[in-house]
Amino acid sequence: MAENQVQNPPAEKVIALSASLLEPFQGHPFWVASGEEMEQLKESIREYGVLSPLLVRPRGDGRYEIVSGHRRKAACEALGITELPALVRDMTDDEAVILMVDSNIQREHILPSEKAFAYKMKMEAVKRTAGRPRKENLGQVVPNLGKRTTELAGEANGESYKTVQRYIRLTHLIPSILQMVDEYQIAFNPAVEISYLTEEHQRMLKEEMDACQATPSLTQSRTLKQMSQAGTLTREYLHHLLTEEKPNQRQKFFLNQEDVQRYFPKHYTPQQMQQVILHLLHTWQHKRGYNKDTQER
Structure with missing residues (x-):
C-alpha cells in the first residue's frame, strides 16, 4: 500500500x-x-x-x-x-457524553433534575472538545464555533442557551429541594432563584418549608437570593416569609400521569385525559347536586 x-x-x-x-x-x-x-x-x-x-x-x-x-x-x-x-x-469520553445526552434529552417524559445534570455533562464535554479552559461563566463563546457552550448543549433539544443555563443552575440545589422540583412541589423559576442560596440557607429553607407546609413564590425566592448573597438571611425571616399570606396563593392539587394513564387508551395525550377527567367531574357534580335536591324534597 x-x-x-x-x-x-x-x-x-x-x-x-x-x-x-x-x-x-x-x-x-x-x-x-x-x-x-x-x-x-x-x-x-x-x-x-x-x-x-x-x-x-x-x-x-x-x-x-x-x-x-x-x-x-x-x-x-x-x-x-x-x-x-x-x-x-x-469514541472518546467527551464524544460519548455528547451522544449519550443527545439520545436521551428529547424523551417525552424527563425530570428537571435529569435535564439539569445532562446539560451540565454535555456543556463540560463541549468545553473540553473545543479545547477551551474551564471557567465558571456558562455563557462564554467557543471561538472556533462562534457559539456559547450552553447554546451548543441545548441545540439537540431546541432550547436556548439561557434555558440551558437555568437548568444547570438546578444542579446547585441540595438533593431534598431538587426532589421537590422533580415532584412539582416547587416551580422551575423559583427553584432557579433558590439555587443561588448557600447550602446552609437551603437547608434552613427546606426545614421551614416542611414546618410551614408552604413554598416561596418567584418574587419571594428572588428576595431570598438577595438576602443569602448579602449574608442577612435568618431562620426567623424564612418563617415569616413562608407564613405570610400571598394574594393569589392556592393549594395545588396534582395527579401523577402514571396513576391515571392505565384508565385511558394508550394513544391518549395528557390534554385528552385532562378533558375527560374534567368532564366526568362536571357530570359527577351535576348528579350530586340533583341527588341532594331530591333528598331535600
Whole structure:
C-alpha cells in the first residue's frame, strides 16, 4: 500500500452481545423508570424484538459501556432476554457524553433534575472538545464555533442557551429541594432563584418549608437570593416569609400521569385525559347536586 494511501476504518456493524458484558454509562443522569412507558417498551420488544440496537463503546477489558439503550437493556432483562443487538463504536469520553445526552434529552417524559445534570455533562464535554479552559461563566463563546457552550448543549433539544443555563443552575440545589422540583412541589423559576442560596440557607429553607407546609413564590425566592448573597438571611425571616399570606396563593392539587394513564387508551395525550377527567367531574357534580335536591324534597 502506498504511504499516502489512507486505509478506511472498518465499517461499523451490529453484533449480538451478552447483557452481562454491558455496563451502564458512568455518571448517567437519566433514570430508568418503571411505569407505563416501560410496560409499553417491554410489550414492543416481546412482540417485535429489539428494533433499534444499543449504541455501545468498548472499555478495553472485554466489556462494553452503554452510550444509548439503558431502557432497552432493562426491558430485555425483565423479559429474560440475555443477548442484545448492539452497534459497537470507538469514541472518546467527551464524544460519548455528547451522544449519550443527545439520545436521551428529547424523551417525552424527563425530570428537571435529569435535564439539569445532562446539560451540565454535555456543556463540560463541549468545553473540553473545543479545547477551551474551564471557567465558571456558562455563557462564554467557543471561538472556533462562534457559539456559547450552553447554546451548543441545548441545540439537540431546541432550547436556548439561557434555558440551558437555568437548568444547570438546578444542579446547585441540595438533593431534598431538587426532589421537590422533580415532584412539582416547587416551580422551575423559583427553584432557579433558590439555587443561588448557600447550602446552609437551603437547608434552613427546606426545614421551614416542611414546618410551614408552604413554598416561596418567584418574587419571594428572588428576595431570598438577595438576602443569602448579602449574608442577612435568618431562620426567623424564612418563617415569616413562608407564613405570610400571598394574594393569589392556592393549594395545588396534582395527579401523577402514571396513576391515571392505565384508565385511558394508550394513544391518549395528557390534554385528552385532562378533558375527560374534567368532564366526568362536571357530570359527577351535576348528579350530586340533583341527588341532594331530591333528598331535600
